[in-house]
Structure formats: C-alpha cells, structure tokens
Amino acid sequence: MTTDERQSSLRRMLRRFTASEAEIEAQELRRESAEHGCPPAQLCMRGQVVSVAGRLRTVVYTPRTNLPTLEADLYDGSDVVTLVWLGRRQIVGIEPGRHLTARGRMAVRDDRKVIYNPYYELEPPK
Template sequence: MTTDDSRVSLRRMLRRLTASEAEIEAQELLRVSAESGGMPAGQCRGGQLVSVAGRLRTVVYTPRTNLPTLEADLYDGSDVVTLVWLGRRHIAGIEPGRHLTARGRVALRDDRKVIYNPYYELEPSR
C-alpha cells in the first residue's frame, strides 16, 4: 500500500468514525441505490423518466371524495421522491421501512418530486 492509499484509507475511516447515524444511513442507502441501478433522487428533474431505489419513510392514505390516494416518501440518501398511487387505499408490501425500486416520470408538485402510479419492485426484507 502506498502512502497516498494509506492516507485515503485513514481519511475514510476517520470520516466514518465521526459521521452521524443519519449520515451513515444516507451513505448506505446511496450505495444500495447505485447497486440497484437507481438514479440518485437528488439528480432527478421534472419530466425525466427515472428509476430510483431506496427505503420508504412514510406511507399515508389520503381519503378524498373524488379519488383516494396512497402516498409514500422514498428516500435514497440524497433526496426524497414521493410515490403516488391514484385510486388506491392499500398496496400489499408498501409500508414504512420497506426497500423498493420505482420507475416512472418525475413531476413537480409544490416543489417536491413526485412519481404518479410508478412501476415498482419490492426488494427482499433486510
């Protein structure tokens, strides 16, 4: 191992030791997302057709008189994308803490990234 390699390794180890739990979780989610072929949510722009992977933080059913919706916030370590299923009250496996990959076109709603009726694949429980 060269001196430069050992310095890089030492920096990496020190960064990991001083990082907060949230920073470590974000780094791990970004790594898993990249391995799944997902685009970082922080790089997604309105109108893009994307594949994003991460962990569901929240899942909320919104009863509306004309069209009920199920909304889930997907976090990949860089940003959040809200997944919205129109006309759905519940979807088996869509629950907080679950890892999944979602594909669809990004829309912007109130300056938030949203994918309506995404195609999704549930990842095995970790």
C-alpha cells in the same frame, strides 16, 4: 500500500467514526441505489422517466371524496421522491421501512419530486 492510499484509508476510517447515524444511513442508501443502476434522486429532473431505489420513510392514505390516494416517501440517501398511487387505499408490501425500486415519469408538486402511479419492485425484507 503507498502513503496516499494509507492517508485515504485513514480518512475513510475517521469519517466513519465521526459521521452521524443519518449520514452513514444516507451513504449506504446511495450505494444500494447505485448498485440497482439508479441515478441519485437529487439529479432527477421533471419530465424524465427515471428509476429510483431506496427505503420508504412514510406511507399515508389520503381519503378524498373524488379520488383516494396512497402516498409514500422514498428516500435514496440524496433526496426524497413521493410515490403517489391514485385510487388506492393500500397496497400489500408498501409500508415504512421497506426497500423498493420505482419507475415512472418525474413530476414536481409543491416543490417536491413526485412519481404518479409508479411501477415498483419490492426488495425482500432484510
């Protein structure tokens, strides 16, 4: 092992000891997203058809008189993408803490990234 490799290894080890729990979680989610072949949500732009993978942070049913919606915030370690299913009150398996991969056209609503009626694939519970 060269001196540079030892220093790099030591830096990684120190970073793990000094990083917060949120930083470690974000790093792990970014790694898992890359393993699924998905780009970081942070790099996804409006109008692109994208695949994003991560963990659902929140799931909210919004009753509206005309069109109820189910909204879920997907976090991949780099950014949050809101998944919106129009006309749905609930979807089995869509719950906080669940890992999934979603695909659809990226939109922006109120300066937040949104995918409407995404195709999705649930990961097995861990």
